[in-house]
Amino acid sequence: MNTPERMGYACINMQLSQPKNFGPNPKAQKVFTNRTMIRRTFNQKGVDYASSLALQNCIDLYQILKWNHENGFDFFRISSNLFPWASEYEFEDLKDYENIIDWLDKCGQYAIATNQRLTTHPGPFNKLASPHERVVKNTIKDLEIHGWMMDRLGMPRTPWAKINIHVGAAYNDKPMATGNFCKNFDKLSDSVKSRLTVENDDKKSLYTTHELYDTVYKRIGTPLVFDYHHHECHSDGVPEAEALKLAASTWGDITPVVHYSESRAKEQSDDSIKVQAHSDYIYRPIDTYGAKVHCMVEAKRKELAVSTWREKHKII
DNA sequence: CATGGTCAAGTGGCA
DNA sequence: TGCCACTTGACCATG
Secondary structure, three states: OOOOOEEEEEOOOHHHHOHHHOOOOHHHHOOOOOOOOOHHHHHHHHHHHHHHHHHHHHHHHHHHHHHHHHOOOOEEEEOOOOOOOHHHOOHHHOOOHHHHHHHHHHHHHHHHHOOOEEEEOOOOOOOOOOOOHHHHHHHHHHHHHHHHHHHHOOOOOOHHHOEEEEOOOOOOOHHHHHHHHHHHHOOOOHHHHOOEEEEOOOOOOOOOHHHHHHHHHHHHOOOEEEEHHHHHHOOOOOOHHHHHHHHHOOOOOOOOEEEEOOEHHHHOOOOOOOOOOEOOOOOOOOOOOOOOOEEEEOOOOHHHHHHHHHHHOOOO
16 A cells, blocks of 8 residues: 555644635634633633533534545544633533533544544643653643543544654753653553554654654554654654654554645745745655555645645545 | 744634 | 734744
8 A cells, every 4th residue: 555545634624614615604603623712711701611612612523523424534633622721620510511521422423433533633732751840740631631532532542543742852861851751651541541642753853753663662652653744854864664664563453643744835935934834735645655554634724635635646 | 042933723802 | 804912842943
């Protein structure tokens, strides 16, 4: 197999979330799962308002999953913003708690029935390698929120439903940082541990697939997500094929996930854009070097980028 | 030395 | 309707 078995998109459905696609009062009809608020509003309106936003986000998650199935998508990354300010309360305290878990259950059952793979990618503030206790505590809290969500969705406790993060920091002392990462991994619940994966970084000062293999995978067994674009930014001269195959070898029975995006600077022919920035669309063939993988496309135009790519490359 | 942009990922809130 | 600020961390390019 030299092309991905599945192609997915992340968090936002362009066609469902564009106000211009709707008639009067478009905001009320927009389907999206990122409803949130700034701190000031949270302080004013409190947990009850967060609860209603979360409920609406969960309802819209179901709408997106429905759209996915009806439009031939079977791989999707769930937004990490489903529960605004979730670090500030317990789920059980939400006024809509019962309703929310019903919707999550409905989403999970539907995804399973329609054979959709669901994953997550908690944000760059998750630093399990940090030497600062407070940072680690915040990270664990955020990761546990993702684990709880996957449990409520009825997703397996395997990297099929991955919770993917970066090591993402070195502090000028990689052995210390990766040591911290592995030590703090032990503080996570089984819900997170069983699903956690680690992705190669895009900065020269951070970690390639091979470094993660040696310092993280060998010690705690978390599968490695190979990101093509990050590899292009930081490869230590290792060929793409080799790094991808090494990452794929860490997944056991579970189909590995890879991330794919292209350089925005090249796409827009604008050197002032950082090399790490993601393109709107993707253009090139995706070589999987014989590995069976599921490919998460990280392009700004989301599912439209996948559809366009499929047409161009004549892949259904 | 300080600021802004990048990752994730745009959205809320107010003029 | 437009525009700027917006929870978290860390790093890096630019001014």
